[in-house]
Amino acid sequence: xxxxxxLFMVFVHLTLILGVLIVALPIYVTFVASTQAPGDVLRAPIxxxxxxxxxxxxxxxxxxxxxxxxxxPVAPMMLNSFIMAMGIAIGKxxxxxxxxxxxxxxxxxxxxxxxxxxxxxxxxxxxxxxLPTYEVMAQLKLLNTYTGLILxxxxxxxxxxxxxxxxxxxxxxxxxxxxxDGAGPMKFFWDILLPLSRTNIAALFVILFIYGWNQYxxxxxxxxxxxxxxxVMAIQRMVVAAENEPEWHxxxxxxxxxxxxxxxxxxFMQRLFVKGLVDTEK
Amino acid sequence: xxxxxxxDIVKNFGxxxxxxxxxxxxxxGELLVILGPSGCGKSTLxxxxxxxxTATSGDVHIGExxxxxxEPAERDIxxxxxxxxxxxxxxxxxxMAYGLKNLGTPKPIIEQRVxxxxxxxxxxxxxxRKPRQLSGGQRQRVAMGRAIVREPKAFLFDEPLSNLDAxxxxxxxxxxxxxQNRLKTTGIFVTHDQVEAMTxxxxxxxxxxxxxxxxxxxxxxxxxxASLFVAEFIGSPAMNLxxxxxxxxxxxxxxxxxxxxxxxxxxxxxxRRVRVGLRPEHLGEAVAGSTATADPTPGALDVLIEWIELxxxxxxxxxxxxxxxxxxxxxxGDHLVQTGDRLAVVxxxxxxxxxxxxxxxxxxxxx
Numbered sequence: 167x168x169x170x171x172x173l174f175m176v177f178v179h180l181t182l183i184l185g186v187l188i189v190a191l192p193i194y195v196t197f198v199a200s201t202q203a204p205g206d207v208l209r210a211p212i213x214x215x216x217x218x219x220x221x222x223x224x225x226x227x228x229x230x231x232x233x234x235x236x237x238x239p240v241a242p243m244m245l246n247s248f249i250m251a252m253g254i255a256i257g258k259x260x261x262x263x264x265x266x267x268x269x270x271x272x273x274x275x276x277x278x279x280x281x282x283x284x285x286x287x288x289x290x291x292x293x294x295x296x297l298p299t300y301e302v303m304a305q306l307k308l309l310n311t312y313t314g315l316i317l318x319x320x321x322x323x324x325x326x327x328x329x330x331x332x333x334x335x336x337x338x339x340x341x342x343x344x345x346x347d348g349a350g351p352m353k354f355f356w357d358i359l360l361p362l363s364r365t366n367i368a369a370l371f372v373i374l375f376i377y378g379w380n381q382y383x384x385x386x387x388x389x390x391x392x393x394x395x396x397x398v399m400a401i402q403r404m405v406v407a408a409e410n411e412p413e414w415h416x417x418x419x420x421x422x423x424x425x426x427x428x429x430x431x432x433x434f435m436q437r438l439f440v441k442g443l444v445d446t447e448k
Numbered sequence: 449x450x451x452x453x454x455x456d457i458v459k460n461f462g463x464x465x466x467x468x469x470x471x472x473x474x475x476x477g478e479l480l481v482i483l484g485p486s487g488c489g490k491s492t493l494x495x496x497x498x499x500x501x502t503a504t505s506g507d508v509h510i511g512e513x514x515x516x517x518x519e520p521a522e523r524d525i526x527x528x529x530x531x532x533x534x535x536x537x538x539x540x541x542x543x544m545a546y547g548l549k550n551l552g553t554p555k556p557i558i559e560q561r562v563x564x565x566x567x568x569x570x571x572x573x574x575x576x577r578k579p580r581q582l583s584g585g586q587r588q589r590v591a592m593g594r595a596i597v598r599e600p601k602a603f604l605f606d607e608p609l610s611n612l613d614a615x616x617x618x619x620x621x622x623x624x625x626x627x628q629n630r631l632k633t634t635g636i637f638v639t640h641d642q643v644e645a646m647t648x649x650x651x652x653x654x655x656x657x658x659x660x661x662x663x664x665x666x667x668x669x670x671x672x673x674a675s676l677f678v679a680e681f682i683g684s685p686a687m688n689l690x691x692x693x694x695x696x697x698x699x700x701x702x703x704x705x706x707x708x709x710x711x712x713x714x715x716x717x718x719x720r721r722v723r724v725g726l727r728p729e730h731l732g733e734a735v736a737g738s739t740a741t742a743d744p745t746p747g748a749l750d751v752l753i754e755w756i757e758l759x760x761x762x763x764x765x766x767x768x769x770x771x772x773x774x775x776x777x778x779x780x781g782d783h784l785v786q787t788g789d790r791l792a793v794v795x796x797x798x799x800x801x802x803x804x805x806x807x808x809x810x811x812x813x814x815x
Contacts, residue, residue, distance in 0.1 A: 339533035342500050347547035347594075348521030357546070361537040 200419035207414040223419045247396040253316035254378030255371050262322050266329035288323040310391040332366050368438035376428045397424045450511030450601040451476045457506035466492050468658040479628050479635040481649030489658040490638045498604050499523050510601050526595035527604040532587045534579040541575040544593045565593040585616045605637040654678050676808035679725045688775045692724040704749050704769030711797035717811050725801030728778035734792040748792040
């Protein structure tokens with residue numbers, strides 16, 4: 167629908183600007199708070215302009231850590247989060263690509279059973295099975311390891327289902343052409359299916375990276391060693407830090423830092439991401 | 449290059465028998481067209497030859513080799529698919545080279561063969577394009593190119609022209625014919641389009657419900673259809689099929705209120721009820737006065753025209769004979785007739801086709 171009435175355009179833009187303001191305001195307030203000196207954040211009215219402590223606050227949380235909140239430097243935690251998010255995103259994509267490939271292209275006994283078993287897990291959120299999962303990880307001695315952080319979150323019914331749906335739209339003739347051309351199953355997977363799934367993979371990567379980055383409950387359970395903490399945990403720990411009043415200027419700085427990597431992933435993969443959601447390039 | 453032999457192929461999908469003991473031998477360098485209505489099993493047969501489908505029973509030989517248990521890639525065949533099945537993310541060059549690359553062919557040879565095929569097909573300037581940047585005809589050529597570079601023992605075509613528009617189809621038909629003539633590679637071409645079948649093949653195989661109805665040169669199939677099915681299926685407009693009777697001495701056939709002498713006496717079928725086949729294009733208006741006895745022309749069919757189709761080059765008139773049987777006559781385009789006209793039409797005795805009404809087989813004089 168193309169509308170050319172100027173009044174309508176003004177209305178449309180006002181609506182959009184209002185929407186952006188509503189979404190952006192809390193983030194702006196957080197950012198402003200992270201640049202204030204201690205105590206200024208809690209003074210009424212809430213400061214709406216930048217303070218002068220930007221460099222100080224950020225270098226403090228990143229590098230030296232916070233003694234009063236008994237929290238170490240945030241930089242290594244960001245690295246932990248990054249490793250976990252990447253591991254989850256890449257692992258989920260790899261596993262679901264392969265399982266979707268198996269389900270769509272091979273006729274083996276119990277194929278539909280396998281599919282439905284995967285599909286049913288969609289109905290169980292992580293929280294429901296978190297205790298048995300913890301028990302398994304503990305038995306495997308994977309507490310306080312990257313493997314422990316990543317592995318239980320890798321299986322993904324959603325991604326498997328998504329790839330299955332995509333694979334089913336790939337014309338059979340393409341599979342047959344590849345067979346005539348002498349491509350075995352794995353060669354077909356690498357040479358044809360994978361390149362065709364490129365945009366889907368990119369879209370999923372963005373979603374899964376953010377999913378992995380924002381994990382909170384699982385890292386909280388499985389890590390007891392400070393060197394394995396993730397940044398999302400750190401925020402929470404600083405808020406409830408023993409006896410002391412929360413240091414909001416530091417906490418907000420950590421929150422802003424936690425925001426940056428997912429935003430970067432979205433920005434850099436936006437083109438592929440949108441393409442993956444919109445078309446399937448066949 | 450090799451001959452392809454198919455022996456007693458049976459294929460069942462569950463309880464449905466799709467192919468019932470189909471046998472055919474395709475000579476080295478020959479192009480065989482498999483023609484039939486949709487669902488007759490023609491594509492299944494081709495896919496069994498290609499190895500994309502396994503037969504329930506029966507053998508496929510390519511050259512001297514029994515290939516029943518070989519993968520498609522090991523059968524040394526190349527296939528052109530209806531939807532081209534080009535790899536969308538690969539360039540034209542990569543599409544053509546992919547099969548050779550998988551065979552482990554050395555790079556210089558691949559490049560040379562791709563260049564040759566591209567030259568033959570006029571794709572030399574398009575080698576770096578992606579399939580989506582090509583027109584339908586160009587995609588079709590790339591699919592052909594992918595087959596050519598393999599230098600296979602046989603080409604298998606699965607209705608490759610049905611996605612093209614009419615004009616392009618004629619051109620591609622010509623190109624495929626030329627290419628096959630030049631390369632002298634054995635070819636099997638599946639189609640449901642009888643014009644393609646007539647013009648393309650050295651031989652034609654008509655398949656109906658999993659049974660081979662007739663195998664022969666295109667003109668032979670047209671002029672001496674072996675069964676009622678072939679008679680109706682080949683030719684446009686379709687052959688008129690009327691009820692008639694052979695007289696007691698086997699020299700004439702009576703139908704539609706007239707008697708026509710047979711080109712060849714059928715004494716062994718004397719007195720039988722038959723289906724009489726007349727091609728609309730073989731029926732012509734009797735020239736008044738050419739025979740001395742004038743009205744009505746002896747042996748002529750009296751047709752009351754009910755509706756007409758003016759096609760420009762031809763006029764197709766649909767009408768009824770005296771006994772009410774429907775008949776179609778194809779007249780020259782400048783022949784003006786109108787609904788309600790009566791037309792006396794004649795045909796040469798050699799163009800009469802007689803079939804057994806029960807079994808559908810062609811009736812011939814047997815000594």
